[in-house]
Amino acid sequence: MEKTLKELALILEAELIGDESAVIRGVRGIDEAQAGDLTFIANPKYRKKIGSTRATAVLVGPAPEKAQTNLLVVKNPYTALIKALNIFYPAVRPKPGISPHACIEPDAEISATAAVYPGVYIGCGARIEDGCVIYPGVYIGNRVAVGEHSTLHPNVAVYDGCTIGKRVILHAGAVIGGDGFGFADFARSNLKVPQVGTVVIEDDVEIGANTTIDRAALGETRIGRNVKIDNLVMIAHGVTIGENSVIVAQVGISGSTKLGKSVVLGGQVGIVGHIEIGDGVMIAARSGVARSIPPGLVVAGAPHQPHREWLRLQALIPKLPEMRENLKSLLKRVEELEKKEKL
Amino acid sequence: MEKTLKELALILEAELIGDESAVIRGVRGIDEAQAGDLTFIANPKYRKKIGSTRATAVLVGPAPEKAQTNLLVVKNPYTALIKALNIFYPAVRPKPGISPHACIEPDAEISATAAVYPGVYIGCGARIEDGCVIYPGVYIGNRVAVGEHSTLHPNVAVYDGCTIGKRVILHAGAVIGGDGFGFADFARSNLKVPQVGTVVIEDDVEIGANTTIDRAALGETRIGRNVKIDNLVMIAHGVTIGENSVIVAQVGISGSTKLGKSVVLGGQVGIVGHIEIGDGVMIAARSGVARSIPPGLVVAGAPHQPHREWLRLQALIPKLPEMRENLKSLLKRVEELEKKEKL
């Protein structure tokens, strides 16, 4: 794929400052870019790098300084970058059709426009809609529905009865609908509570590699529209996640907890069960959350606190030894004063 | 499946207060239940919800208040619930038989009552006993034994020579018997120490999705009878876990550590290697444990402490800034007093 800067400026709705006949063949980071590359400045603080890059052109936000390189000035460099990546690295959809080496139970329904690779298993009563791509080793249980244009990467497992929306991406090894972790007479007879609920994954969700989302004991575990979940995340039975939320790697969310819309969880956060996290809450990486959080707060730590207070605390902790020394010396000095005062 | 309350009361050994001809068709949570549903109150503090539920009947513990709904009064609502779930949502065992699309090495022994799905691989000398269910994509290495009525969900991998007991459930993506993480001349030449031990999983164990249990360097890693392990847990080489223990998601246990019986580990706990955790110990979520713990203790935090002391500490930490302010002001005031005292 090749584009002149003139062509690119049109497509990206950019103002071009520079040579409109220059040719772009790919996209690279500002430090790695070479002649023929487009690069980008998403964060204005890196603008000084425009001077030293070898890229043929730089995508940049409004009102850049003068530069010796060609500039494509756009309102939002990030969304323009996405467009450019899709031009130079178009996603290749595999050809539709069901591999003769896939195993499909007789009453499963599979769209003629879906691509089903070798080694896939699709259970009784399952339904795979238009344009889906089901990679090798995927297991789709009985009565599972997969909405149009969804992609299930290799070795994904979707247990019986779960529902996957449209344009969903499940990365390799993700497990949807495994039994929730429910036992009665805990740590004695450990009686298994049958997990007879399900999982519903709404449209436009993306779920990372080896992430696990358990089915509800009763009712459903629900991942809202356009939620993005990273790798190795654990979502327990009966959890609900509101639309547009973003969950970074290795987070764990315990049973029946409800997240609102546009919640952001940093990596390795842990959240107890049966609480509510309000719309727009942001929780810093590695926090431990044991109580509900009202909408809009930014919190950190374990126990979690407002992010600013937590920053102050983080700074104080290394001063504990000094505090303890001061305290000891004060105790002595006050004793001394008290003795003298008694005389 | 339909049952009258009269029939249900008999099966669940419940005292029925209400209409014995009312018909139940399913089980739902107290907030979601509709006419025709059975629901339950496991925790007495939710009893007030009996007034507002739309369920046709409520399973409840002894001596409930009067209610307008039908009540099924039982000693233990949780175990009655389990019985009811098994009635209304009976587990469907697949038909026995070996799929022609499974690959079985010639000298593996597979019971005629086992169900082996397409895409399964079973190695030389492996043995699959009566009533086992082996889902698509499962890998069973050479000389692995799987005891009767065990279920291996899709894409489970059991490396060579491991032993799986009876009625064991391994959820999708679990890996049993991968090499322990053992290297000599650490962070220099990183010489691999061959991991020639094995893993033994005793009867009635359940292991969550994408959990990994490494084989021992020498000897065995052993998961005791009726242990329940959640998703994404890491059990390192040579670990022993005593019977009935319960391990919540994303826990990591380092090499050669021994857990007693009925130990409970909350989510995301980390435990160092070569220590002993006594019978009945409970460790709160996200704790970091670096020393052995005697039987019966309830601990929390990193470093771990008795749970009560930890609660007190958790409450103190947000008061650090105030403590530091007080300390500063005291220092000044004592200086002032000392000056005056010298006059």
Place this chain on the structure above:
Amino acid sequence: MEKTLKELALILEAELIGDESAVIRGVRGIDEAQAGDLTFIANPKYRKKIGSTRATAVLVGPAPEKAQTNLLVVKNPYTALIKALNIFYPAVRPKPGISPHACIEPDAEISATAAVYPGVYIGCGARIEDGCVIYPGVYIGNRVAVGEHSTLHPNVAVYDGCTIGKRVILHAGAVIGGDGFGFADFARSNLKVPQVGTVVIEDDVEIGANTTIDRAALGETRIGRNVKIDNLVMIAHGVTIGENSVIVAQVGISGSTKLGKSVVLGGQVGIVGHIEIGDGVMIAARSGVARSIPPGLVVAGAPHQPHREWLRLQALIPKLPEMRENLKSLLKRVEELEKKEKL
């Protein structure tokens, strides 16, 4: 396999103290060993156990005390142990050949000396070199290269275009090259940034079960020569790890962070994105790292601190309640003194 101590002494370059005709048939830990076993003392503090072991011979470092058992004295007991394990438990490489139940795209190149099991999928333009072992359920995407004598355990997935070096071991369920977690207009429209980079895994790397290594957005994620990574680790897009580094289970490393050579990360460590960890840095288990670390430091905690200071802090934290009590009493006593002083 059987060896006399005379034979073993020769192979292990050991000084034999004892009966050179005694016969060894296996290796076990010092507590489990029986007659016919070789055992070892890697750490001198366990030397007293030589007196009680039932092993026929003990591998031990220089200048041991007299013992009733046969001793094989070597410079480095750990490397001698590795040799002995390889003698008594030789790794069995499967026979070369491509299973007729594997699916190989027509233009993939597979060495005649590679072993490819049933249920493997190998994509267009992929290249599998001499002596590789590809276990059941492995997915190898288009244009992936796997260097000679590498082993891919069951259900590993390697996405399109990634490069795996020589003598690499990927344990079951590992996912290489899944999309990095990159979105614009975060927690609102969550626009996916196409991840068009790749992953390069250099020679002699070992990667644990269910670990995930994401492809770069642009450029590459790179795991250096001889790096060892444990189970359930998350390596995000664009991360670089220097040679010989060792990463214990459940660690998470965020995007674009660079680790130097011979870095050691304890279990469950979390590291933010876009920072640099210098050569030889050691980070204690469960630390949270948010800033770059210069070479050679040993750190712990969150925020991380020099390991020694952190140990001191860890000891102080349980003393917080006492500190707070002292502070309260001091406040009173100083008030008292001030009152009297005013009189």
